[in-house]
Amino acid sequence: MPDLKLLDAEPTEAEREAIDAVVGAEPAGSDRVVRSRPRRHLLLPALRAAQRRVGWVTAGALGYASRRLEIPPADAYGVATFYALISLEERPAEVLHVCTDLSCALKGAVVPEGAVPSPCLGLCELAPASLRTIAGERPREIQIPEERLPVHGDKLLRRIATGEPYGELRALARARELGPEAVIAAVKASPLLGRGGAAFPTGLKWEAVARQPVKPHFLVCNADESEPGTFKDRVIMEQDPFALVEAMAIAMFATGCEKGYVYIRAEYPLAQRRVQDAIDAVGIDVELRIGAGAYVCGEETALFQSIEGHRGEPRNKPPFPVEAGLFGKPTVVNNVETLVNIPHILLGEDGRDTRLFCVSGDVARPGLYELELGTPLSQLLDTAGAEPAKAVLLGGAAGSFLRPDQLDLELSFEAARAAGVTLGSGVVIVFGEDADLVSAVLRIAAFFREESCGQCVPCRVGTVRQEEALHRLASGAANGDERAVLADLTQVMRDASICGLGQTAANAVASAIENLGVLA
Amino acid sequence: MRITIDGVTTEVDGGTILDAARQMGIDTPTLCYGDTLTPVNACRVCVVELEGARTLVPACSRRVEDGMVVHTDSERVRTSRRMVLELLGSSVDLSTAPDALAYVDRYGAEPARLGTPPAPAPRIDNDLYVRDYSKCILCYKCVEACGVDHQNTFAIAVAGRGFDARISTELDVALPDSACVYCGNCVAVCPTGALMGKTEFDLREAGNWREEEQAQVDTVCPYCGVGCTLTLHVQDDAIVKVTSPDDHDVTRGNLCIKGRFGYRYAQNR
Numbered sequence: 196m197p198d199l200k201l202l203d204a205e206p207t208e209a210e211r212e213a214i215d216a217v218v219g220a221e222p223a224g225s226d227r228v229v230r231s232r233p234r235r236h237l238l239l240p241a242l243r244a245a246q247r248r249v250g251w252v253t254a255g256a257l258g259y260a261s262r263r264l265e266i267p268p269a270d271a272y273g274v275a276t277f278y279a280l281i282s283l284e285e286r287p288a289e290v291l292h293v294c295t296d297l298s299c300a301l302k303g304a305v306v307p308e309g310a311v312p313s314p315c316l317g318l319c320e321l322a323p324a325s326l327r328t329i330a331g332e333r334p335r336e337i338q339i340p341e342e343r344l345p346v347h348g349d350k351l352l353r354r355i356a357t358g359e360p361y362g363e364l365r366a367l368a369r370a371r372e373l374g375p376e377a378v379i380a381a382v383k384a385s386p387l388l389g390r391g392g393a394a395f396p397t398g399l400k401w402e403a404v405a406r407q408p409v410k411p412h413f414l415v416c417n418a419d420e421s422e423p424g425t426f427k428d429r430v431i432m433e434q435d436p437f438a439l440v441e442a443m444a445i446a447m448f449a450t451g452c453e454k455g456y457v458y459i460r461a462e463y464p465l466a467q468r469r470v471q472d473a474i475d476a477v478g479i480d481v482e483l484r485i486g487a488g489a490y491v492c493g494e495e496t497a498l499f500q501s502i503e504g505h506r507g508e509p510r511n512k513p514p515f516p517v518e519a520g521l522f523g524k525p526t527v528v529n530n531v532e533t534l535v536n537i538p539h540i541l542l543g544e545d546g547r548d549t550r551l552f553c554v555s556g557d558v559a560r561p562g563l564y565e566l567e568l569g570t571p572l573s574q575l576l577d578t579a580g581a582e583p584a585k586a587v588l589l590g591g592a593a594g595s596f597l598r599p600d601q602l603d604l605e606l607s608f609e610a611a612r613a614a615g616v617t618l619g620s621g622v623v624i625v626f627g628e629d630a631d632l633v634s635a636v637l638r639i640a641a642f643f644r645e646e647s648c649g650q651c652v653p654c655r656v657g658t659v660r661q662e663e664a665l666h667r668l669a670s671g672a673a674n675g676d677e678r679a680v681l682a683d684l685t686q687v688m689r690d691a692s693i694c695g696l697g698q699t700a701a702n703a704v705a706s707a708i709e710n711l712g713v714l715a
Numbered sequence: 716m717r718i719t720i721d722g723v724t725t726e727v728d729g730g731t732i733l734d735a736a737r738q739m740g741i742d743t744p745t746l747c748y749g750d751t752l753t754p755v756n757a758c759r760v761c762v763v764e765l766e767g768a769r770t771l772v773p774a775c776s777r778r779v780e781d782g783m784v785v786h787t788d789s790e791r792v793r794t795s796r797r798m799v800l801e802l803l804g805s806s807v808d809l810s811t812a813p814d815a816l817a818y819v820d821r822y823g824a825e826p827a828r829l830g831t832p833p834a835p836a837p838r839i840d841n842d843l844y845v846r847d848y849s850k851c852i853l854c855y856k857c858v859e860a861c862g863v864d865h866q867n868t869f870a871i872a873v874a875g876r877g878f879d880a881r882i883s884t885e886l887d888v889a890l891p892d893s894a895c896v897y898c899g900n901c902v903a904v905c906p907t908g909a910l911m912g913k914t915e916f917d918l919r920e921a922g923n924w925r926e927e928e929q930a931q932v933d934t935v936c937p938y939c940g941v942g943c944t945l946t947l948h949v950q951d952d953a954i955v956k957v958t959s960p961d962d963h964d965v966t967r968g969n970l971c972i973k974g975r976f977g978y979r980y981a982q983n984r
Binding site for chain 1: 755756757758759760762770771773776777778791794795798799801802803805806828829830852853869870871872873874875876877878879880883884885886893894
């Protein structure tokens with residue numbers, strides 16, 4: 196697009212260097228380079244680099260990135276304004292993002308003056324938590340607190356629990372002996388269901404991609420873990436990154452993927468470093484992509500849009516990713532926890548089907564617990580030392596609240612479905628006797644309003660109207676129509692939203708009203 | 716392929732559920748859909764119930780598959796359509812959106828129970844057309860028309876997120892500082908009057924826009940050799956708006972700045 200109208204502003208030398216480090220130096224003496232491959236997928240990395248250098252994205256940086264990547268400035272502006280962690284307004288080089296989400300609120304989170312309130316930072320077991328971002332010549336991000344808790348589990352979490360080093364990539368070697376078809380057969384024969392929330396059989400997904408004649412195939416590891424209360428993927432990536440990278444190598448081998456991507460949320464700097472080191476050590480063609488503050492990018496098609504350099508707006512399905520995913524090619528998308536099950540399946544040493552549960556809130560021993568599917572929730576709560584609970588939020592902001600008399604629920608996909616709840620991403624937040632459930636419900640409503648991408652009407656406006664109705668009920672300013680409005684909003688968001696964010700935006704709120712009687 | 720819609724089975728050659736419904740004479744409401752644009756299925760007013768699907772599906776973009784069974788007027792469909800219209804009517808000024816207003820009536824929507832739309836906020840930064848985003852339903856049509864679907868100028872995009880999402884130029888600069896070439900193809904596809912020719916805007920402000928009295932006269936654009944068909948909208952013996960038919964082989968509803976806005980010479984008397 197050589198005739199694009201560009202922004203007038205010029206980047207500073209520092210901004211130019213930061214962006215060039217991502218997109219390559221500008222070829223001297225030629226302003227018209229015809230490129231065979233569009234490079235817009237580098238937009239978000241370029242904007243991130245500029246912001247890490249000077250603290251925010253200036254007009255000069257935006258203009259330079261759009262010129263170098265041949266993206267219309269209006270389009271680049273639309274992308275930049277989509278992501279909560281990209282700032283187009285001047286701000287200090289150092290910013291403190293303080294989590295005000297459910298688990299941190301239970302632990303008394305306070306936002307000091309000058310700090311920015313943040314949705315869940317995925318450090319729920321260490322609540323209250325925050326993230327310090329420091330821009331400059333040596334940019335860095337620091338998760339607070341920096342300590343890590345022991346984990347509880349002996350299959351997926353065995354190495355982390357025992358401190359045993361990773362050792363050789365035995366499962367990858369085994370996969371190469373077996374060949375792609377036998378690997379897929381083994382995964383299909385296992386009970387493995389996707390752990391990202393949708394519980395789709397992993398083997399079927401792999402097989403569907405492996406069979407696609409269209410090439411290349413891509414593997415995308417969804418590590419954009421942003422469901423409030425979820426931190427399992429972070430713990431794995433921080434403390435056992437080789438398990439993930441080995442699993443990605445196996446998945447790529449089995450499904451004929453030329454290249455892999457792992458998309459890690461920006462709030463996880465330690466996980467990013469550890470996974471990058473493991474990728475380098477194993478030497479596979481996997482590229483690390485870093486989010487920029489958008490829960491919706493955990494939706495697989497929004498994640499593709501984000502990698503491709505667009506706003507994270509979910510696509511309509513069909514076509515499904517196995518057919519037309521990243522860059523329009525057949526794509527395997529797997530969650531981190533799903534993938535780390537793969538080495539165990541191939542080595543056949545431990546046949547138990549386990550799941551990770553992220554326990555936080557009013558408990559003595561918050562943290563990550565690995566349980567065999569079917570374990571009663573009450574047993575998990577006992578192990579974690581939960582206070583007598585007024586309510587438990589299962590599955591995260593998109594999940595549901597349980598009453599004290601419902602805590603004997605079996606933690607399995609089937610039992611959850613039968614009870615009309617979801618295990619979601621394995622979130623278990625305990626609300627003790629003194630917890631403020633009204634605030635929790637309002638926080639969940641605010642979360643969905645903030646995180647809605649804005650593409651479809653039911654979610655864009657529905658999440659706002661839902662929050663308003665709840666505030667009227669909470670403040671005693673109700674007009675009498677709120678329950679009917681909320682019921683209608685629940686139905687239209689569930690039935691007519693494009694993606695899972697809108698479809699589940701009323702779940703927890705509705706369960707709090709119907710099941711707990713909060714604001715009823 | 717065979718598809719059953721509202722109990723009637725018919726044979727179609729591909730296309731979307733919307734195409735099939737129209738072929739069968741079923742009037743399906745649409746707002747973000749445009750005959751000449753790629754469906755974005757963002758407004759969700761066209762949703763229908765597809766047997767076997769967990770959620771409702773957008774008729775405008777869901778391709779027909781053999782054996783589909785679809786309901787376009789079930790309770791679920793009517794509820795979602797009514798709610799979409801209430802949500803829009805509570806957040807957007809629909810006063811110059813005749814289709815949306817008709818759907819509000821048809822589905823018995825009561826937007827007032829959800830909220831009140833913002834006051835008008837016209838942005839007048841050029842002589843040719845006016846933008847009033849208090850009337851914008853964010854259907855993406857203008858962005859598509861400005862982009863690869865029609866004009867390839869890329870002057871506008873959706874910016875921001877969630878309820879704060881809006882159509883914007885880069886850094887929200889005024890149109891004369893943007894890449895806009897004033898073809899007005901965005902104005903032509905806008906379903907709500909959020910984008911409006913300056914002549915129409917001025918006449919409406921003066922209370923003198925009388926659409927029902929306007930004659931529409933087809934002619935050929937006098938400027939260049941392409942020969943676009945112009946439809947002149949005439950009121951009180953003066954041209955007040957120029958469009959081109961969507962089904963025209965050459966223009967597909969599009970014009971350039973001269974054809975769309977360069978008509979004043981014709982009425983210098």
